[in-house]
């Protein structure tokens with residue numbers, strides 16, 4: 690059975706005090722769903738978050754990492770560094786990394802390989818732009834994003850992969866994909882993966898939806914058969930909202 694996961698991508702928000710406050714807030718709210726809860730604070734707050742989350746059922750993810758083991762890459766963070774502070778999950782391929790920082794499929798393939806070499810779990814993001822959807826090319830675009838960066842992996846490696854469908858037009862815009870649009874894409878992706886790797890890999894693959902998920906729409910989105918959770922941006926910055934989304938399962 691595949692895992693349900695709700696992950697909060699804090700993006701470039703919060704210093705140390707705010708991080709501690711938000712984590713205290715999260716810890717105070719009862720989790721009533723069986724979804725795994727993951728938060729991804731900025732790099733500078735990961736270690737203090739790790740300490741604050743000890744003995745809780747909330748785990749951590751990094752928002753990015755470098756594709757090399759180590760070396761002269763001023764300003765970068767490696768997989769080994771993340772592992773050394775207890776961070777075992779990394780978000781890769783976020784549309785902001787692709788669009789703003791120019792991360793292309795070759796680079797993302799290297800990052801995927803480095804994360805797996807370090808035994809990390811990857812939350813791999815993909816999603817079409819509005820123009821792709823308007824041209825009716827959204828399935829094709831998404832299919833390629835996944836194939837070009839993940840289909841070189843063997844079936845075993847897919848145990849470390851979580852997918853996150855984040856249509857670019859729905860990120861931070863307040864406009865969310867309808868539950869049917871999310872289901873349509875998630876089921877397309879699962880079928881593609883099944884075609885490539887077989888039913889076992891596809892059935893065990895968690896596919897999260899991200900893009901303007903809020904307490905008010907989470908339940909309907911999560912009720913769809915192929916939606917196994919969410920990757921939450923803005924609404925993950927408030928403890929009550931984030932936990933309401935978690936508990937919407």
Ligand code: 13P
Pocket residue numbers: 698783855859860861862863899900901902920921922923924
């Ligand atoms: P919003 O929930 O703010 O739309 O962001 C989604 C996202 O990009 C999560 O990675």
